[in-house]
Amino acid sequence: MGDKLRLAVGVIGNASSMLLYGAPMVVRKKSTEEFSCVPYVLSLMNCFLYTWYGLPVVSNKWENFPVVTINGLGILLELCFILIYFWFASARAKAIIMTMQKKLGILTIAVVLVFCITVVISAFVFHDHHHRKVFVGSIAVVASVAMYGSPLIVLKQVIQTKSVEFMPFYLSFFSFLASSLWMTYGLLSHDLFIAAPNLVGTPLGIFQLLLYCKYKKMLIMEEPHKSDIEKIDQKPKQDMHIVVTANSNGET
Numbered sequence: 001m002g003d004k005l006r007l008a009v010g011v012i013g014n015a016s017s018m019l020l021y022g023a024p025m026v027v028r029k030k031s032t033e034e035f036s037c038v039p040y041v042l043s044l045m046n047c048f049l050y051t052w053y054g055l056p057v058v059s060n061k062w063e064n065f066p067v068v069t070i071n072g073l074g075i076l077l078e079l080c081f082i083l084i085y086f087w088f089a090s091a092r093a094k095a096i097i098m099t100m101q102k103k104l105g106i107l108t109i110a111v112v113l114v115f116c117i118t119v120v121i122s123a124f125v126f127h128d129h130h131h132r133k134v135f136v137g138s139i140a141v142v143a144s145v146a147m148y149g150s151p152l153i154v155l156k157q158v159i160q161t162k163s164v165e166f167m168p169f170y171l172s173f174f175s176f177l178a179s180s181l182w183m184t185y186g187l188l189s190h191d192l193f194i195a196a197p198n199l200v201g202t203p204l205g206i207f208q209l210l211l212y213c214k215y216k217k218m219l220i221m222e223e224p225h226k227s228d229i230e231k232i233d234q235k236p237k238q239d240m241h242i243v244v245t246a247n248s249n250g251e252t
Helices: 002-021 038-054 065-089 094-124 129-149 152-161 169-188 192-251
Strands: none
Touching: 002 065, 002 169, 038 065, 038 094, 038 129, 065 094, 094 129, 129 192, 152 192, 169 192
16 A cells, blocks of 8 residues: 555656646747746756666666656756757847856756766665665755755845746746655655655745745735726826816807
8 A cells, every 4th residue: 555655646746747847938938038047957967866866776676666757757858948048048149148058058067977977986886775875865865955946046036026027836836746746755665865855845835835926916916006096197187178178168
């Protein structure tokens, strides 16, 4: 029963993570606007490490098969997002493009190098599953916490501008949903290397949703206020028109 429940949570977690990975919609607007590519690069590193963590080389047989499937797909999707980001960023000024692409390129290469070094050390230095899981899992936890922490930059911008324009609701919602499910999966598996980062991601997801609700509500309240001001501005003009008409009729 416990294994079936864990598998069911893993399958639902896969579905929610697919929705999370599919949430960015840069193509729709054909512009990167103010969105940062750093979360995509950190997500790529997270997917690399957890795919390796779930494979039989590190884990015991296929005990973490759902982890492999979703993170394997995540690698493909995050690579696509990074390439799309490069493509649509080309609409900016040339100097800004070169600086941004250089930084992004360095960050992506650093991620790939960290992953390759992790694979080599875990495969050839450690010779049992326990030590491999501890080594790879520890690095993966750090990468995962960094991934969940990257939206804090956006949260700061939201608080300063009091606008949720650059914090899409679906991204925040699916982030919370995926973290909650993978936290449950990790706890059911008695695997802290899967549960631990999601213990950070879940409250962060809740905080993002609360922040979204707060500033979205403020925006809704401001819109009627603006329309009322417009009505007040228009009313004197209408009254003036009526007075002028009456005067003209009187003179006639």
